[in-house]
Amino acid sequence: MTRERRIVGPFNRVEGDLEVRLDIEDERIAAASISASLYRGFEAMLPGRPSEDALTIVPRICGICSVSQSIAAAAALRNLAGAAATRNGLLAECLVGACENLADHLTHFYLFFMPDFARPAYAGRPWYDEAAARFRAVEGTAARDVLPARAAFMHLMGLMAGKWPHTLSLRPGGSARPLAAGDVLQLVGLVRDFRRFLEQHLFGDRLEAVTGLAGLDDLARWRRAGGGDLRRFLAIADDLGLDRAGRAGDRFLSYGAYAGPDGRLWPAGVWRDGRVAGLDVEAVSEDVSHAWLEGGTLPPLLGRTVPDPDKPGAYTWCKAPRYRGEVVETGALARQMVAGQPLVRALVAERGGSVTARVLARLLELAAVVPVMEDWARAIEPGAPWCDALALPDDGEAVGLAEAARGSLGHWLVVRQGRIARYQVVAPTTWNFSPRDGAGTPGALEQALAGLAVPGGDLTPVQHVVRSFDPCMACTVH
Amino acid sequence: MAEPLNLLWLQSGGCGGCTLSLLNAEQPNLVDRLADAGIRLLWHPSLSEASGDEALAVLAACAEGRERLDILCLEGSPMTGPHGSGRFHILAGTGRPMIHWLRELAGRARHVVAVGSCAAWGGINAVGGNPGGATGLQYDGETPGGLLGRDFRAGAGLPVINVAGCPIHPGWLLDTLLGIGLGRFGMDQLDAYRRPRLYTDHLVHHGCPRNEYYEFKASAGKASDQGCLMENLGCKGTQAHADCNMRLWNGSGSCLRGGYACIRCTEPGFEAPGHAFEQTPKLAGIPVGLPVDMPRAWFVALAALSKSATPKRVRDNAVSDHIVVPPASKAGAK
Numbered sequence: 001m002t003r004e005r006r007i008v009g010p011f012n013r014v015e016g017d018l019e020v021r022l023d024i025e026d027e028r029i030a031a032a033s034i035s036a037s038l039y040r041g042f043e044a045m046l047p048g049r050p051s052e053d054a055l056t057i058v059p060r061i062c063g064i065c066s067v068s069q070s071i072a073a074a075a076a077l078r079n080l081a082g083a084a085a086t087r088n089g090l091l092a093e094c095l096v097g098a099c100e101n102l103a104d105h106l107t108h109f110y111l112f113f114m115p116d117f118a119r120p121a122y123a124g125r126p127w128y129d130e131a132a133a134r135f136r137a138v139e140g141t142a143a144r145d146v147l148p149a150r151a152a153f154m155h156l157m158g159l160m161a162g163k164w165p166h167t168l169s170l171r172p173g174g175s176a177r178p179l180a181a182g183d184v185l186q187l188v189g190l191v192r193d194f195r196r197f198l199e200q201h202l203f204g205d206r207l208e209a210v211t212g213l214a215g216l217d218d219l220a221r222w223r224r225a226g227g228g229d230l231r232r233f234l235a236i237a238d239d240l241g242l243d244r245a246g247r248a249g250d251r252f253l254s255y256g257a258y259a260g261p262d263g264r265l266w267p268a269g270v271w272r273d274g275r276v277a278g279l280d281v282e283a284v285s286e287d288v289s290h291a292w293l294e295g296g297t298l299p300p301l302l303g304r305t306v307p308d309p310d311k312p313g314a315y316t317w318c319k320a321p322r323y324r325g326e327v328v329e330t331g332a333l334a335r336q337m338v339a340g341q342p343l344v345r346a347l348v349a350e351r352g353g354s355v356t357a358r359v360l361a362r363l364l365e366l367a368a369v370v371p372v373m374e375d376w377a378r379a380i381e382p383g384a385p386w387c388d389a390l391a392l393p394d395d396g397e398a399v400g401l402a403e404a405a406r407g408s409l410g411h412w413l414v415v416r417q418g419r420i421a422r423y424q425v426v427a428p429t430t431w432n433f434s435p436r437d438g439a440g441t442p443g444a445l446e447q448a449l450a451g452l453a454v455p456g457g458d459l460t461p462v463q464h465v466v467r468s469f470d471p472c473m474a475c476t477v478h
Numbered sequence: 479m480a481e482p483l484n485l486l487w488l489q490s491g492g493c494g495g496c497t498l499s500l501l502n503a504e505q506p507n508l509v510d511r512l513a514d515a516g517i518r519l520l521w522h523p524s525l526s527e528a529s530g531d532e533a534l535a536v537l538a539a540c541a542e543g544r545e546r547l548d549i550l551c552l553e554g555s556p557m558t559g560p561h562g563s564g565r566f567h568i569l570a571g572t573g574r575p576m577i578h579w580l581r582e583l584a585g586r587a588r589h590v591v592a593v594g595s596c597a598a599w600g601g602i603n604a605v606g607g608n609p610g611g612a613t614g615l616q617y618d619g620e621t622p623g624g625l626l627g628r629d630f631r632a633g634a635g636l637p638v639i640n641v642a643g644c645p646i647h648p649g650w651l652l653d654t655l656l657g658i659g660l661g662r663f664g665m666d667q668l669d670a671y672r673r674p675r676l677y678t679d680h681l682v683h684h685g686c687p688r689n690e691y692y693e694f695k696a697s698a699g700k701a702s703d704q705g706c707l708m709e710n711l712g713c714k715g716t717q718a719h720a721d722c723n724m725r726l727w728n729g730s731g732s733c734l735r736g737g738y739a740c741i742r743c744t745e746p747g748f749e750a751p752g753h754a755f756e757q758t759p760k761l762a763g764i765p766v767g768l769p770v771d772m773p774r775a776w777f778v779a780l781a782a783l784s785k786s787a788t789p790k791r792v793r794d795n796a797v798s799d800h801i802v803v804p805p806a807s808k809a810g811a812k
């Protein structure tokens with residue numbers, strides 16, 4: 001038997017700094033440890049500030065999920081006030097949130113995930129030349145198609161949120177940016193323009209044809225004819241067996257996404273043992289046994305974040321969130337498993353969660369949400385109120401939940417005498433890239449890497465598995 | 479053709495938002511704009527193929543002088559904590575604090591660019607007593623020094639170029655890089671805080687669509703109102719150096735156009751205003767922070783005068799979230 005220890009870092013195209021440590025036995029990963037190597041201390045910065053300052057400070061935790069941070073902070077303050085946002089305000093929240101999430105899905109697929117298939121390790125595969133020309137980092141033809149389309153789509157941010165990242169338009173009472181009738185028309189126009197891009201380049205088909213695929217037979221039939229980058233990805237994924245790579249525990253968490261005035265587009269819940277159970281927010285806790293932090297396991301409302309850089313046995317700044325003490329995975333795959341997306345459920349039923357399933361779930365969200373964005377835009381009533389001024393109580397506790405592109409994001413807030421007394425953030429990648437807990441149970445990515453074959457010691461498969469989670473390390477530790 | 483400019487981009491204590499903002503570059507897109515500036519990306523943590531050992535080989539070659547390093551960009555704050563050790567950010571795969579890498583690489587670079595307010599001053603990381611020990615490359619807040627020290631000069635003779643902002647506008651950085659590429663970027667292009675004057679010779683106030691409300695001191699009372707945000711909602715647009723309302727964001731945006739106050743994010747110390755971000759501190763009913771170059775007595779006199787002359791249209795629209803009184807027209811008067 002051959003054994004070796006390999007360290008991969010800086011692990012790039014993951015939004016932030018990441019180190020992956022691998023124990024490899026006979027060309028197979030025996031164990032993985034995931035280390036988030038940057039600590040900034042947002043949870044230590046916020047106490048003492050006026051509670052509404054969270055709206056300014058918290059989005060700056062992350063430049064890629066900035067709007068999701070805004071939405072979670074606004075929701076926490078809204079819940080603190082025990083009040084509701086305006087109808088237009090909730091539509092704005094859905095639209096601005098969707099713009100960020102979909103742009104993130106697009107960025108992830110084209111700029112972060114696909115460039116790995118242009119690696120020289122794959123030269124000689126039947127698809128290599130085409131994939132390298134299309135997806136090579138910075139130089140491939142895809143970057144020149146995608147960057148202008150993404151930037152044009154982000155004009156939604158200029159129109160509805162002032163700028164991206166780091167807007168202050170989304171607030172507990174609604175949106176600070178009222179749209180006039182003419183603005184709504186611009187909005188519809190730019191959503192349609194984005195649809196055109198997706199249909200032409202990514203799907204090679206109508207969005208409705210993609211969201212209408214009800215199972216694996218449908219998908220197989222759809223793949224036989226037509227072009228587009230999704231079909232290209234699926235061909236590569238089949239050749240490399242990515243539908244069998246990267247399975248974690250197949251327990252999935254979603255806080256429920258796009259809470260519009262008439263309810264959520266996708267529900268909250270937890271998928272476990274083949275069925276969905278309702279979400280119990282109180283079941284969330286954070287263990288710090290392997291993090292360079294003091295203390296023990298606590299619910300976030302009582303959470304602490306105190307560095308202990310010399311702690312024995314610790315290997316990351318990331319806490320280990322658990323749901324009823326168990327590891328769960330979050331992200332587009334989790335959202336769609338909980339929501340009952342038929343194709344995603346079928347794929348997971350057959351092979352479990354995988355690299356292919358995670359990527360496909362994100363692309364299906366792109367196809368599903370763009371038409372709904374147009375519905376939200378058309379539901380806006382320009383003359384109706386946009387933002388209520390909510391009176392925030394001086395004392396209280398509240399939780400704000402959101403779904404970022406990469407999964408479930410929660411803010412736990414305690415306010416005393418008008419000032420923040422505690423602010424704890426549990427981010428999507430905190431769940432997915434969590435270290436081991438006190439019982440020694442590895443986190444979701446650590447599980448997904450264990451057992452992965454790395455023939456000849458080539459670690460390219462590791463790149464695919466890690467990036468399939470669309471990690472955001474900036475959020476992870478914050 | 480001239481030799482390409484080798485650019486190495488590193489990230490430390492930050493959110494990655496300046497890179498994400500950079501991806502919003504348009505006409506032309508980011509890839510073409512870098513090419514126009516003659517830039518060859520040696521490595522960028524979000525964009526490059528190279529990972530792990532391949533990336534470390536690039537860093538080592540620059541640090542040892544085997545690869546020419548024309549431009550070093552840092553996004554995010556150097557993290558000096560805990561206790562000056564720099565261990566709050568160990569560069570993954572190296573076991574070595576990022577601040578050591580930064581000192582070494584800056585010493586090899588012909589130009590050093592701080593991308594964003596975190597890299598320039600410490601920025602948002604300095605909130606709440608700065609628990610991570612964040613600092614800027616050559617400033618710590620308003621104080622010169624920072625990680626590299628006040629006397630630092632990069633190979634071409636300039637101090638650290640501070641493209642401050644939280645986040646940056648893509649144009650601020652890309653125009654700076656083009657200026658460097660064309661050999662048109664000298665000390666005279668930098669302001670007193672060593673920010674490129676190509677965006678700091680203006681105030682955020684310039685070109686704000688709320689200027690008419692400002693003139694008449696017709697102020698918004700709450701978020702989503704259309705009036706000026708200075709009197710009540712914390713706007714610092716008259717004190718912040720940046721062209722945000724002239725060089726717009728994401729097509730047609732700016733903070734003010736998005737309905738919220740300028741928090742002067744291009745200025746050192748913006749993270750600690752000494753009051754709630756979106757509330758204007760006042761003394762005897764007059765905002766404490768007045769326009770940068772306006773004597774207080776004048777402001778008070780002018781404000782009183784203009785308030786008394788405010789047209790009904792401006793007064794009513796200021797406290798509404800939509801136009802309640804459109805501008806009069808001759809046709810309507812008949």
Ligand code: SF4
Nearest residue numbers: 683686706707713715
């Ligand atoms: S809102 Fe701010 S930037 Fe706009 S006019 Fe008023 S003071 Fe100037």
